[in-house]
Amino acid sequence: METTQPSGILSPAVTAFTEKLEIDAERTVAHFQWLLKQGCDALVVFGTTSEANSLSVTERTHFLEYAVSNGIDPRKLLSGTGCCSLPDSVALTKHAIGLGCPGVLMLPPFYYKAVSAEGLFRYFATLIERVSDDRLRIYLYHIPPISQVAISFDLIERLTTEFPGVVIGIKDSSGDWEHTRQVIERFAPTGFRVFPGSEMHLLPALRAGGKGCISAFANINPTLLQKVFQTWQRPEAESLQEEVQRQGRALRKYPVIPALKTILAEWRQDPGWETVRPPLVPLSATLREEVLRELAATRQ
Amino acid sequence: METTQPSGILSPAVTAFTEKLEIDAERTVAHFQWLLKQGCDALVVFGTTSEANSLSVTERTHFLEYAVSNGIDPRKLLSGTGCCSLPDSVALTKHAIGLGCPGVLMLPPFYYKAVSAEGLFRYFATLIERVSDDRLRIYLYHIPPISQVAISFDLIERLTTEFPGVVIGIKDSSGDWEHTRQVIERFAPTGFRVFPGSEMHLLPALRAGGKGCISAFANINPTLLQKVFQTWQRPEAESLQEEVQRQGRALRKYPVIPALKTILAEWRQDPGWETVRPPLVPLSATLREEVLRELAATRQ
Numbered sequence: 001m002e003t004t005q006p007s008g009i010l011s012p013a014v015t016a017f018t019e020k021l022e023i024d025a026e027r028t029v030a031h032f033q034w035l036l037k038q039g040c041d042a043l044v045v046f047g048t049t050s051e052a053n054s055l056s057v058t059e060r061t062h063f064l065e066y067a068v069s070n071g072i073d074p075r076k077l078l079s080g081t082g083c084c085s086l087p088d089s090v091a092l093t094k095h096a097i098g099l100g101c102p103g104v105l106m107l108p109p110f111y112y113k114a115v116s117a118e119g120l121f122r123y124f125a126t127l128i129e130r131v132s133d134d135r136l137r138i139y140l141y142h143i144p145p146i147s148q149v150a151i152s153f154d155l156i157e158r159l160t161t162e163f164p165g166v167v168i169g170i171k172d173s174s175g176d177w178e179h180t181r182q183v184i185e186r187f188a189p190t191g192f193r194v195f196p197g198s199e200m201h202l203l204p205a206l207r208a209g210g211k212g213c214i215s216a217f218a219n220i221n222p223t224l225l226q227k228v229f230q231t232w233q234r235p236e237a238e239s240l241q242e243e244v245q246r247q248g249r250a251l252r253k254y255p256v257i258p259a260l261k262t263i264l265a266e267w268r269q270d271p272g273w274e275t276v277r278p279p280l281v282p283l284s285a286t287l288r289e290e291v292l293r294e295l296a297a298t299r300q
Numbered sequence: 301m302e303t304t305q306p307s308g309i310l311s312p313a314v315t316a317f318t319e320k321l322e323i324d325a326e327r328t329v330a331h332f333q334w335l336l337k338q339g340c341d342a343l344v345v346f347g348t349t350s351e352a353n354s355l356s357v358t359e360r361t362h363f364l365e366y367a368v369s370n371g372i373d374p375r376k377l378l379s380g381t382g383c384c385s386l387p388d389s390v391a392l393t394k395h396a397i398g399l400g401c402p403g404v405l406m407l408p409p410f411y412y413k414a415v416s417a418e419g420l421f422r423y424f425a426t427l428i429e430r431v432s433d434d435r436l437r438i439y440l441y442h443i444p445p446i447s448q449v450a451i452s453f454d455l456i457e458r459l460t461t462e463f464p465g466v467v468i469g470i471k472d473s474s475g476d477w478e479h480t481r482q483v484i485e486r487f488a489p490t491g492f493r494v495f496p497g498s499e500m501h502l503l504p505a506l507r508a509g510g511k512g513c514i515s516a517f518a519n520i521n522p523t524l525l526q527k528v529f530q531t532w533q534r535p536e537a538e539s540l541q542e543e544v545q546r547q548g549r550a551l552r553k554y555p556v557i558p559a560l561k562t563i564l565a566e567w568r569q570d571p572g573w574e575t576v577r578p579p580l581v582p583l584s585a586t587l588r589e590e591v592l593r594e595l596a597a598t599r600q
Binding site: 021048053054055056057058059084085086087088091108109110111112113115116118119120122123126145146147148149277278279280281 | 321348353354355356357358359384385386387388391408409410411412413415416418419420422423426445446447448449577578579580581
């Protein structure tokens, strides 16, 4: 079955919480709408930046239904559905596809460490068999600094060979451009869709054959990133990418999710945006000031 | 409220699966009964060895209900209830206490890495507040080789000070005797219940003031471990502990969970016991032979 897959600037959107730490669906959807209006081509709902693993399966399905019935076009949503347990991943994946999401972003199961490539292959293979839906499109989620379980080149090779047209892309959050370059070089020529997980690599990725980026920082600077995407074949993209780098370098010194939420809280004059679920904590007052000062400085 | 807490030999019991990778409740409960008859003082249901994080919340609650209504005394079960998401941990904890389990074994949330002590404290504090049940007793689960998120001494100190009588013990699966020794030295004098996660440290832990051990290997050698527990104050415990070490050293060369399941499959002449959920894989035929040979050799 043919599907239309997103390219360009994807934001793994942050999740708003109420004071009682419940998902604030209304504020989160308003943020989704703002992101799409500001220039995001699509969103990842339930990525690392969304605190997805701090949410239960029920919270995730309910919120996704709310978003779709409140004006968010499901064709603009990749849904993060990879959990430690196969039944959870299957349930979330079926649900997202059923709602019309064009694809899912799948973490490998991340509790056990040093698992074999064979074990990871069986995990994905069993999932594909159980979901059993010709609309299924999987983007692998390689984020070893956090998951501690990597998606190796051999695993990509085996999955794309066994499940062509199903395992169709990757978010590479290794943070290592050389790794992303190699993934693109090896797999993009056959249509594999590579998105670096960092906007720091947006322009080089596009020029090497990547499809865009899925970056946490797209929560606050989608317009600038979209300009890079629009101009990547032209020389002026370089100075825009330099501006991206300046912002990225400044903000990377802080815990990413609380820093992004602090910025949104400031911009919207809505301190509730600072709320995160434990084990994350909001920025201290000192760090809060620092982040806002740094951000202002990079925009002068 | 007073509760009776287990001491001695606790097995984090393995979970049997059907060919279709569903929990085989009947065979798992039969294993629980065998373990209790062979000398386990209590069991941990849903530990690392149980492949707990490969199970959904619903599978966990259903199986626990099945076990209790099929003859397993809930007072002999500590239930593993720590998940990445607070709502899941709260739901599982309430459920286990409601069924009569004397305590829960709680992993810290393990998706995000390098989280702050403050964030972990808030996680546990929020959980305690939400469970809001005076029967709640928490054993912290320190297993940094797998969770990659440690329970620091400062966190134990803060939790036991703020929640005395609620945070009452720890399973220390650091695998590092010096660490376990320090936990016992610092916290056991005020009644904190320390269980090393390795039978290799059973005797030294008992002699230092620990309460027993919660060891994967108790799935296959509970009788021997129980003898150490019964005799720890006498000199003959030492040669028994040496036998424990010999077995432990031999089996540690193999992936623990598949190796234990291979041994149970052999003893029970039931190859179905070898089934594990991905991302784990059963032992290869070669390793299978090797494990059985090694085990036989240590028992001669």
